[in-house]
Amino acid sequence: MPPVLSISNLKVSFSSDEGPIGAVENLNYSLNANQTLAIVGESGSGKSVHALSILRLLPPSPYCKTEGEILFHGKNLLDLPIKEMRKTRGNKIAMVFQEPMTSLNPVLTIGEQIAEPLMIHKGKSRSEALKEAARLLDRVGIPDAKRRLSNYPHQFSGGMRQRAMIAMALSCNPEILIADEPTTALDVTIQAQILELIKELQKEFQMAVILITHNIGIVADMADQMIVMYAGRAVEAASMTSLFKRPSHPYTRGLLSAIPSPDSKKDRLESIPGRPPDLKNKPRGCPFAPRCPEVQARCWENDPPSFDLGDGHLSNCWLLEKQ
Amino acid sequence: MTTEKDVFHLEAKNLRKLFSVKEGFFGHPKAIRALDGISIGVEKGTTLGIVGESGCGKTTLGRILCLLETPSEGTILYDGKEVQNLKGKKLKEFRREVQIIFQDPYASLDPRMTVSEILREPFIIHGEWKNDGQTRLLKLADKCGIAKSHLSRYPHEFSGGQRQRVGIARALALNPKLVVCDEPVSALDVSIQAQILNLLKDLQKELGLTYIFISHDFSVVRHLCDKIAVMYLGKIVEFALADEIFSNPQHPYTEALLSAIPLPDPEKQKQRSRIILSGDIPSPLSPPQGCSFHPRCRYAEDSCRRDVPLLKETSPNHQVACPVLPLDRAKISP
Numbered sequence: 032m033p034p035v036l037s038i039s040n041l042k043v044s045f046s047s048d049e050g051p052i053g054a055v056e057n058l059n060y061s062l063n064a065n066q067t068l069a070i071v072g073e074s075g076s077g078k079s080v081h082a083l084s085i086l087r088l089l090p091p092s093p094y095c096k097t098e099g100e101i102l103f104h105g106k107n108l109l110d111l112p113i114k115e116m117r118k119t120r121g122n123k124i125a126m127v128f129q130e131p132m133t134s135l136n137p138v139l140t141i142g143e144q145i146a147e148p149l150m151i152h153k154g155k156s157r158s159e160a161l162k163e164a165a166r167l168l169d170r171v172g173i174p175d176a177k178r179r180l181s182n183y184p185h186q187f188s189g190g191m192r193q194r195a196m197i198a199m200a201l202s203c204n205p206e207i208l209i210a211d212e213p214t215t216a217l218d219v220t221i222q223a224q225i226l227e228l229i230k231e232l233q234k235e236f237q238m239a240v241i242l243i244t245h246n247i248g249i250v251a252d253m254a255d256q257m258i259v260m261y262a263g264r265a266v267e268a269a270s271m272t273s274l275f276k277r278p279s280h281p282y283t284r285g286l287l288s289a290i291p292s293p294d295s296k297k298d299r300l301e302s303i304p305g306r307p308p309d310l311k312n313k314p315r316g317c318p319f320a321p322r323c324p325e326v327q328a329r330c331w332e333n334d335p336p337s338f339d340l341g342d343g344h345l346s347n348c349w350l351l352e353k354q
Numbered sequence: 355m356t357t358e359k360d361v362f363h364l365e366a367k368n369l370r371k372l373f374s375v376k377e378g379f380f381g382h383p384k385a386i387r388a389l390d391g392i393s394i395g396v397e398k399g400t401t402l403g404i405v406g407e408s409g410c411g412k413t414t415l416g417r418i419l420c421l422l423e424t425p426s427e428g429t430i431l432y433d434g435k436e437v438q439n440l441k442g443k444k445l446k447e448f449r450r451e452v453q454i455i456f457q458d459p460y461a462s463l464d465p466r467m468t469v470s471e472i473l474r475e476p477f478i479i480h481g482e483w484k485n486d487g488q489t490r491l492l493k494l495a496d497k498c499g500i501a502k503s504h505l506s507r508y509p510h511e512f513s514g515g516q517r518q519r520v521g522i523a524r525a526l527a528l529n530p531k532l533v534v535c536d537e538p539v540s541a542l543d544v545s546i547q548a549q550i551l552n553l554l555k556d557l558q559k560e561l562g563l564t565y566i567f568i569s570h571d572f573s574v575v576r577h578l579c580d581k582i583a584v585m586y587l588g589k590i591v592e593f594a595l596a597d598e599i600f601s602n603p604q605h606p607y608t609e610a611l612l613s614a615i616p617l618p619d620p621e622k623q624k625q626r627s628r629i630i631l632s633g634d635i636p637s638p639l640s641p642p643q644g645c646s647f648h649p650r651c652r653y654a655e656d657s658c659r660r661d662v663p664l665l666k667e668t669s670p671n672h673q674v675a676c677p678v679l680p681l682d683r684a685k686i687s688p
C-alpha cells in the first residue's frame with residue numbers, strides 16, 4: 032500500500048537580520064495508514080514548524096521558506112491551490128496545536144468552534160453539528176458536555192481547552208491526525224483516556240497519526256516508529272522496539288537518561304549540559320558535537336550522514352560508521 | 355523540612371470559589387464550584403506540590419493564592435497576616451515577593467514586546483532597572499536557558515518550550531520569595547525540563563525560596579516537592595509528605611493516579627497493571643452527593659454516596675478524605 036504521507040528533503044527557514052534560521056533541514060519520512068509516528072526532540076528542534084509546514088500554516092515567503100516535497104496520497108501539498116488546501120486542512124488532515132489558546136478563538140463559544148468544521152466540511156446543519164460537538168466533548172472526557180458547549184475558552188481550564196481542541200481535530204475523522212504535544216496539560220488518567228480514544232479512532236478509520244511529544248512514556252505506549260530531532264534535523268529514526276533496544280545517537284541516549292523516573296528520587300536530574308546550536312550560524316560538523324560526550328576529532332569537521340543499522344534503523348553519528 | 359511547624363509562609367483557610375457561567379445557549383447563569391473548602395499551607399523554604407485531574411481547580415487555587423483572583427469565601431495568610439484586602443504599596447510589595455509562572459505561556463506574554471522588553475518590565479515596575487538591571491537581566495536569561503540572540507525576538511518566533519522559559523525568567527526576575535509554578539515544565543523536553551527543575555532547586559537552596567508546584571506529572575513532582583496535596587473536584591482528598599504519597603497512597607483516586615503514570619520503557623509498560631477509571635467524571639456544575647469520587651471509585655460504599663468525607667489524619671503528616679480506609683485491595687482485584 033502506498034504511504035498516505037511521504038515527506039522528502041523538507042527544509043523550512045525563517046529570514047532574520049542576521050541571516051536565515053534553519054528551523055527544519057532535510058527531513059525525510061513516510062507514514063502509512065493506521066500507523067503512528069512519534070517525533071521527539073529538543074525544544075526548538077523544529078517539531079512544530081515541520082507540522083505547520085504540512086498544513087501550510089507557516090508565515091508566507093519570503094519571511095518563511097518551505098522547500099522539498101510533502102506528498103499526501105502522491106500529491107504535493109506545497110503545490111496545492113489554496114482552495115484545495117482549505118478543503119484538506121481540518122478535514123483530511125487535522126492538527127491539535129501545542130498551545131490551545133493560540134488556536135481557539137476567544138470570542139466564540141467552544142460549541143461553535145467544534146461545530147464549525149462539521150458545518151463547513153461535512154455539510155451538517157448547525158443543530159446537528161452542535162449535537163455532534165457535545166458527543167465529541169463527552170468522548171474527550173469533559174463532564175456535562177452539553178451544558179458546557181456555551182462556555183468560552185477562558186472559562187475552560189488548561190486541560191479542558193486542550194481536550195476541546197482534540198475534539199475539534201477529530202470531528203471530521205481525518206486521514207492524518209497531527210497531535211503536537213496533545214496531552215501536556217492532562218493528568219495521567221485523562222491522558223490514558225485520550226490516547227485510548229485516538230487508538231480507537233485509528234483502528235476504526237485507519238487514521239495515520241503523527242504524535243509530537245517529549246513524553247517518552249506516551250511514545251512507548253502508542254507509536255510504531257519514532258524520529259528523534261535535534262537542531263532542525265532527524266538524528267535518529269527507527270521502529271519503537273529497535274530504538275529502545277539500541278538507542279544509537281548520543282543525543283537519544285542523553286534524552287532517555289534525562290527522564291525523571293516515577294519510582295525513584297534523585298537529588299539532581301540528569302540533563303544534557305550545554306545548549307543547542309544557534310540555528311542562524313550552525314557550526315561545521317555535527318550539530319551535536321559541542322554537547323556530545325562521545326565527540327571525536329572528525330565530528331567537528333564533517334556532518335555525519337545517516338547510517339543504516341539494519342531494519343530501517345537510521346542514525347546520524349560518526350560512531351556508527353563501521354558497524 | 356527545617357522550619358517551625360505552625361508558621362506558614364502562605365496559608366489558605368477554607369477557600370471557596372464559584373464561577374458563574376451561562377448554561378446552554380439561552381439558559382440562566384449557573385455556578386461552577388471550582389474550589390470547595392480548601393485549607394492548606396506551605397512552610398518557608400519548602401515545596402508544596404498540587405496534583406489532580408484536569409479541571410479540578412489547581413490553576414484557580416494558584417491564582418487566588420497570588421491574589422490574581424478573589425475567592426468567594428475564605429482567607430489567605432501571608433507570613434501569618436491576612437492579605438486578601440491589600441491595596442496600594444502593600445499590594446505591590448506582595449506582588450513582588452509572590453510570583454506566578456503561568457500555565458499557558460503564549461497567552462501570558464505580550465505579543466508586541468520583545469523578550470528583552472518582557473524581562474525588563476518587572477525591573478522597571480519595581481524601580482530596580484537603574485545601573486545593574488541589564489547585567490541582571492542577561493544573567494537571568496542565561497540561567498533560564500534563553501540564548502542571547504533570542505532577546506530581540508518576539509514571542510511568536512519561539513517554539514513552545516522557548517516561550518515557557520521566558521515566562522519562567524520573568525517570574526524569577528526580582529528574586530521573589532514565593533513562586534506559584536503552574537505546570538512550569540510540561541511544555542519542555544526532558545533535558546531542558548531537568549535543567550529548569552535543577553535551577554528551581556538551586557535557587558531554593560541559595561535563596562530559601564518557597565514553591566507551590568502545580569503539575570500532573572508525578573515523576574516531576576516527586577523530585578521537587580516536600581509535601582503533596584492531591585485535589586479532586588475542588589477539594590483536597592489526600593495530603594502527605596511526598597515520599598509517603600508514593601510509598602503509601604491511601605485515597606483510591608491517588609492510587610489510580612499513581613498506577614496510570616506512563617513508564618518510559620515499552621516492556622515495563624506492557625507488564626504493569628493500570629487502574630483505568632471508569633464511570634462518569636463528575637461535573638463542577640452539579641457535583642455528586644457525598645464523596646465526589648464515588649461514581650468512579652472501586653471501593654465505594656453506601657456512606658460514600660451519602661456523606662462528604664472530611665480530611666482526617668491517618669498517621670502523622672498524612673491526611674486522607676475517605677471513609678473506607680484502609681483500602682481492601684484484595685476485595686477488588688480481579
Ligand SMILES: Nc1ncnc2c1ncn2[C@@H]1O[C@H](COP(=O)(O)OP(=O)(O)OP(=O)(O)O)[C@@H](O)[C@H]1O
Nearest residue numbers: 045054074075076077078079080511512513514515
Ligand atoms: N515565526 C517564526 N519566526 C522565526 N523563528 C521561528 C518562528 N517559529 C519558530 N521559529 C524557530 O524555529 C525553531 C523551531 O521551532 P519549533 O516550534 O518547531 O520547535 P519545537 O521543536 O516544536 O520545540 P518545542 O518542543 O519547544 O515546542 C525554533 O528555534 C524557533 O525559535
Ligand SMILES: Nc1ncnc2c1ncn2[C@@H]1O[C@H](COP(=O)(O)OP(=O)(O)OP(=O)(O)O)[C@@H](O)[C@H]1O
Nearest residue numbers: 186187188189190373388408409410411412413414
Ligand atoms: N473564568 C472562569 N469562568 C468560569 N469557569 C471557570 C473560570 N476559570 C475556571 N473555571 C472552571 O473552574 C474549574 C477549575 O478550573 P481550573 O483552571 O482551576 O482547573 P485546573 O485544575 O487548573 O485544570 P487543568 O489541569 O486542566 O489546568 C473548571 O471547571 C473550569 O471550567
Ligand code: SF4
Nearest residue numbers: 317320323330348349
Ligand atoms: S557525530 Fe560525533 S559529535 Fe555527533 S553525535 Fe556522533 S559522536 Fe557525537
Ligand SMILES: [Mg+2]
Nearest residue numbers: 079129513514
Ligand atoms: Mg513545538
Ligand SMILES: [Mg+2]
Nearest residue numbers: 188189413457
Ligand atoms: Mg490549570
